Amino acid sequence: MKLVWKLLRQHISWPQFVGFFFANLFGMTIVLLGYQLYCDILPIFTANDSFLKADYLVVSKKIGMANALGQQHSGFSKDEIADLQAQPFVKGVGQFTSTAYKAEATMGVSGMKILNSELFFESVPDPFVDVSLDNWHYTPGDSLVPVILPRSYIAMYNFGFAQNHSLPKINEGLVGMIDLHIQVQGKGGQGYFKGKVIGFSSKLNTILVPQSFMTWSNSHFSPDSEMPPSRLILDVTNPADQRIGTYLEDHNYELEDNNLDAEKTTYFLKLMVTLVMGVGVVISALSFYVLLLSIYLLVQKNTTKLQNLLLIGYSPSRVALPYQMLTLALN
Template sequence: MLWTVLKRNISPWQIAGYALATLVGLTIVLIALQFYADVSSTLGSPGTSPAGVELMGKRTKVISKPVSLRNTLSGKAPAFSAEEIAAISSQPWAADVSAFRASDYSVWAGIELGGRTLSTALFFESVPDRYIDIDTPDWTFDPEHPEIPVIIAKDYLTLYNFGFAASGRMPAVSEAMLSSIPMQVTLSGRGRTATLPARIVGFSSQLNTIAVPESFMEWAHERFGSDMPEPPSRLIIATADPSDPAIDKYLSAQAYDVAGPSNDLGRASRFLTVLTVVIVCIGGIITLLALGILVLSLYLLVQKNRRDIAVLVMLGFTPGSVARRYVCLAAAVNAGILVLASGLLLLLRGVWEEPLREIDFAPASPLVSLFCGVAIMAVVTVLNVAIIRRLIWKIAK
């Protein structure tokens, strides 16, 4: 009966207008957030989806200095000084900077392939394990049972299969086949020689080198390495945001070479972020305008029902009990909007979800976007409640 009194002057058209405007605004916000989450979730897990990593720009960058004529004449690779490394580390975009450590001893590897023994001089490099993009339990070295796990760049295998082998002299090999072939590695230096078994445990799309575990590199250096370690000639940098234009700007200014493709696609990622922010802002503005419509409608409704509300309070109804009816209405409308917007999000997400999967992207869970929707509508509802209570208490006083 109380509702019979209070519902007078409620305009279904005003509620419908608010609901529609909020629905449009909230759906735009949720779609923008979900699309960004779907694309950036791949960016956040390098190695799991190479296509995504390539598109968004790598989180790690490998840099070196250009080789000059002086380096050629001196026989030494251009190296980074401690001051240069410290300067890079101090950049705001540099989350972590580590050096490639190269083998300072002789490495000779041999394999049995197609009944023939192939042997070649090699080199090893190591980087901290956190930069290894291959998830394998074999990435350890035990001096008691020494077997060297090796990760080689995917590009090396590609070069072999489509360059060297394709010339007709050698068979092409797959990653699985190459991994199963036992290798013998002979290390020599400081007058010592040792031959150890080795095995390829993975192929990296991130590291353009022949990588061994740091623990092995340390062990081998103690036995075969020189007493005068060379300064690092390559650095690996982890960045929080690979699309940050400040990275390219700094590296270009210092004339450092960056391994791999240029950062043009990283810029695309930056553009995507900016676009997402713009769309979220547009959705947010529409939602805010819709909220404005609701606030005006509430003012109008309470003003029209001012006399009835005053009489109810005169009869002894508390402002809270009067406000509760309007609060329930606002909460029900907002809940309906949230459900519809969530449904629309899940429906419209199908438009890009499958195409993204086809290009090796791993779309994110919609839970985060849905949680954002719940949070936005919770804030909107709290605002509604505060406005309703304020208006009714004003009349009650």
């Protein structure tokens, strides 16, 4: 093998191959740094919300004087939902479904009761919740209900109740310490459930339960009670699209927490990182192509030597091995 290598390396230009190596290294460095930058910066704009994707927007109607006096309902009609669905910048529309019955919840941490209040729950279609359906499903008759709480709840406990009562603070990794007992009551009777907190959301200021639980509980505890949705969740093609803001303003709609700016920033961040990584991939691809071309020219220069090696008994795989090793080493 050493003799074959000495024979075939005579036409190799080492400075040229070193240049190929560093060009390929430079391209891959750009790709990896772009990806690492994206992973480091993205949580700043998405608030570490792992349950709703960045392209989702929560829309509601602005509250006017007529709504405040109870003369006008703030829900969305079927025509308004259909019109919103027909917009070119909307990929999908989901409706928030609210409880049509009375619900009371008792929340505790490690056996210590910290909250007892009448609450309301909401749900969105399962495709809009970025969580495994194995953990986000309710079967009628079960006493355990998966729940996603607003992140403000854990902040309220840590910096209010826990600090004043010398209780241990909890983070999102210790959701198992939270006890949530739910009592519901309506025209169809009453029921008791235990809530299983699976995480927290920054985009929602409501207690979220699976759509399957909401559909069953409304039909069971409050039959024949149907209310139009007061909020919608949108899956948009491009959060930076100027038509979104114009449409919402023209129809007197508003975004929850005014998160359109954050969505635009996230979109542009993805676009910039994609462009940077694309440049790195192009540099690496061109470097690899030029390297293969150089290897091909090197083979052409050594055609006579290669033929002689084959004639004296060397196998084609053994003769090609030095070039294969050289290509792998440089890449």
